[in-house]
Amino acid sequence: MEGFGSQEVTILVASGIILMLSMAMALIFFYSKAQRKLVAQKLQAQEELLQKTIMAQEEERSRIAKDLHDDIGSKLNVMSLYMHRLKKGQDEKTLAVVGEINEILTTSIDTTRRISHELLPPALQKFGLSVALEELAEGFTQSGQVKMELSVEGLDEAVEDKMVQLNLFRILQELSKNSSLHGKAQNIHIRFIPTTQGYSFQYKDDGKGADKAQLSKGKGLGMSNIESRLKMIGGSWEIETSPGNGLKALIEFG
Amino acid sequence: MFSNSYAGRNLGIAYFSKIMPDELTKIIIQVLLGLLIISTLLGVFRWKFLPIHFRVIVGYLCWNLMVEGLVYAIPSGTNNLPLLHFHTLVEFAFFSFVYKEIGLFRNWKEKSFWISLAVVSGLIILNSVFIQSIFEYNSFAKTLVQTILIGYAVAYLFRLEEEDQDSQATMILNISVLLFYSGSLFIFMFGNILLKNEYMSLFWDINLILNIVFQILMFVAIWKVSGLRRLPF
Numbered sequence: 510m511e512g513f514g515s516q517e518v519t520i521l522v523a524s525g526i527i528l529m530l531s532m533a534m535a536l537i538f539f540y541s542k543a544q545r546k547l548v549a550q551k552l553q554a555q556e557e558l559l560q561k562t563i564m565a566q567e568e569e570r571s572r573i574a575k576d577l578h579d580d581i582g583s584k585l586n587v588m589s590l591y592m593h594r595l596k597k598g599q600d601e602k603t604l605a606v607v608g609e610i611n612e613i614l615t616t617s618i619d620t621t622r623r624i625s626h627e628l629l630p631p632a633l634q635k636f637g638l639s640v641a642l643e644e645l646a647e648g649f650t651q652s653g654q655v656k657m658e659l660s661v662e663g664l665d666e667a668v669e670d671k672m673v674q675l676n677l678f679r680i681l682q683e684l685s686k687n688s689s690l691h692g693k694a695q696n697i698h699i700r701f702i703p704t705t706q707g708y709s710f711q712y713k714d715d716g717k718g719a720d721k722a723q724l725s726k727g728k729g730l731g732m733s734n735i736e737s738r739l740k741m742i743g744g745s746w747e748i749e750t751s752p753g754n755g756l757k758a759l760i761e762f763g
Numbered sequence: 764m765f766s767n768s769y770a771g772r773n774l775g776i777a778y779f780s781k782i783m784p785d786e787l788t789k790i791i792i793q794v795l796l797g798l799l800i801i802s803t804l805l806g807v808f809r810w811k812f813l814p815i816h817f818r819v820i821v822g823y824l825c826w827n828l829m830v831e832g833l834v835y836a837i838p839s840g841t842n843n844l845p846l847l848h849f850h851t852l853v854e855f856a857f858f859s860f861v862y863k864e865i866g867l868f869r870n871w872k873e874k875s876f877w878i879s880l881a882v883v884s885g886l887i888i889l890n891s892v893f894i895q896s897i898f899e900y901n902s903f904a905k906t907l908v909q910t911i912l913i914g915y916a917v918a919y920l921f922r923l924e925e926e927d928q929d930s931q932a933t934m935i936l937n938i939s940v941l942l943f944y945s946g947s948l949f950i951f952m953f954g955n956i957l958l959k960n961e962y963m964s965l966f967w968d969i970n971l972i973l974n975i976v977f978q979i980l981m982f983v984a985i986w987k988v989s990g991l992r993r994l995p996f
Contacts, residue, residue: 518953519962525949526969533913533945537938540920 559737567629567675574628582621589614623648630678637665638674642699645682649697655689655714661701667708673762676738677710683731684712684758692716692756707763718754791971796831798978802985803828809989816864817988820936820981823857845897848904852887855908856880858940862915865933867922883911900954909944909951916941932988939980946973 592611596604626632626644633641639661646657668674681699688694694716702709739746744762806813806821813821830850837843859880862868868876890904891897919937947970950957957963 515960518956518960522949522953522957522960522966525952526946526966529913529945529948530942533941536917536920537941 556737556740559733560741563734563737563741570628574625577621577625577628578631582618582625585614585618585621589618633674633678634671638668638678639664641674641678642681645678645685646699649685649689655685655694655697657685657697657699659699661699663703664701667701667703667763673742676742677760677762680735680738680760681710681712683735687731688714688716688756692718694755704761707761709762710758710760712758712760713755715755718750718752718756720752721748721750788968788971791968791975795971795974795978798975798982799824799827799831802978802982805982805989806985809985809991812990813985813988814864816861816933817936817985819857819861819864820985823854823861824981826853826857842898844899844901848887848891848897848901851901851904851908852884855883855887855911858912858915861936862919865919867915867918883907895955900951900958902952902954905951905954906948909948912940912944913948916944932984935980935984935987939977939984942980943973943977946970 589611592607592614595607599607626648630641630644632644639659642659642661642664646659649655649657668677685697688697692714694714696715698711698713700711702711735746739760739762742762744760746758746760748756748758750756803821803824806817806824810818810821830846833846834843859876863876886907887901887904890901895901895903916937919933920941950966950970957966960966
């Protein structure tokens with residue numbers, strides 16, 4: 510080092526500082542980039558897993574609905590028929606017992622049908638989304654908990670894909686359940702609107718609403734389910750809600 | 764050899780010169796001292812919330828504060844470079860323990876870590892005893908230690924840990940080590956030669972600025988892990 514003049518040392522040290530700092534910053538930059546990529550990959554994997562779970566869920570629902578309807582439902586119906594046959598030529602006591610059994614059977618048949626329809630509405634597969642939604646609305650209204658009004662003209666012509674129909678049905682079903690159970694809404698309005706860029710559903714309830722910020726923070730399984738289903742059909746949504754002011758949602762897709 | 768360099772202004776490296784630096788440098792030193800005190804106090808008060816490697820860091824900050832105190836206690840004009848020799852050894856030990864707790868040596872046998880620590884510590888001591896006088900910069904030892912610390916920081920970067928609060932704080936700590944020791948490596952490597960250099964004060968000012976960055980990042984890391992409310996940035 511004695512051979513080095515002051516200038517050479519200055520240049521050497523300055524270059525060394527710049528070089529080392531540049532290398533350090535480059536490493537930090539590439540690390541950040543790699544970390545972001547890793548996080549995105551993990552999120553993507555989580556999303557795919559959630560979507561696979563939803564698909565598996567639907568398959569299972571379909572299987573259980575079918576078993577309930579075709580197996581248990583039909584057997585209950587047969588039992589009911591036999592009970593009716595049993596009524597002939599019986600004394601009063603026996604008739605009373607048979608009557609009670611019939612009542613229980615009727616309730617069981619109705620419950621089985623309701624559960625089966627909730628799991629997979631046959632109307633959705635046979636008649637399309639608008640009929641399935643009408644059935645859903647009827648179910649809620651008949652229960653006395655909440656009145657649901659629909660405006661879905663042109664829906665079946667606009668949405669033909671069965672997977673999209675099923676996912677939209679589940680989204681609206683989930684929203685309705687939340688409005689009824691948690692929001693304590695008395696009225697729900699669902700409106701289908703074709704737009705120039707695609708389609709949208711306007712959903713509105715008159716429930717107790719919620720804190721939007723808290724809703725985004727503490728997303729439950731239902732909300733995550735809705736968001737995953739929307740991603741599956743290439744849709745998106747915006748929610749407007751505040752305590753005491755119900756909930757409005759705009760679901761866009763297509 | 765009397766240290767008349769501005770090298771003494773480097774906080775945490777206690778070879779303070781008592782020749783009064785210019786006003787701006789004085790302010791920077793005050794800021795650095797303030798940051799060091801705040802980080803240390805934060806670490807001490809939130810001790811129970813800190814993971815072990817951050818407790819070691821707080822220990823290192825306490826050591827730094829102690830050294831700064833010693834520097835001011837030493838009469839003006841006295842060569843205080845022996846403190847630097849000792850500080851280098853302690854600095855190496857502290858950061859080795861930090862990275863051991865982070866898990867950098869998880870694939871090593873326990874014995875290998877202790878042997879390596881002993882070997883490097885031995886070299887540092889040998890340098891101070893036989894090679895470079897304790898009254899001059901221990902540029903050889905400092906270069907060795909800083910290179911090792913840079914190596915620790917780079918090795919940690921390649922681990923790509925999960926994104927969680929503790930790891931974020933550890934990453935900030937790691938970045939602070941990487942930036943500071945990378946930037947100051949050549950300054951310490953040529954410490955003795957720079958004493959005669961016309962740009963000596965400029966280089967030590969660069970080291971001061973790197974030290975500020977180091978202290979700020981250290982503070983942010985300790986804050987993040989201490990369980991206090993999130994910083995706005």
